[in-house]
Amino acid sequence: MLYQKETFINCPYCGESIDVLVDDSSGEQSYYEDCSVCCAPILFVLTEDESGEIQVDVRRDDE
Numbered sequence: 001m002l003y004q005k006e007t008f009i010n011c012p013y014c015g016e017s018i019d020v021l022v023d024d025s026s027g028e029q030s031y032y033e034d035c036s037v038c039c040a041p042i043l044f045v046l047t048e049d050e051s052g053e054i055q056v057d058v059r060r061d062d063e
């Protein structure tokens, strides 16, 4: 079974708001996904807060 939730993020490169599907079933993880607007590799960092909710953080690769 897949637990994917739709989340809106702002691309750290071009600033466009894009919606992505986040897999929140496997806990904390980080991975790259290309921006659908500018094709830059966005680093997605998923962290779990105290209540078990997955928080999505996006970063540039070069920061």
Ligand SMILES: [Zn+2]
Residues within 6 Å of the ligand: 011, 012, 013, 014, 015, 016, 035, 036, 037, 038, 039, 040
């Ligand atoms: Zn972009």
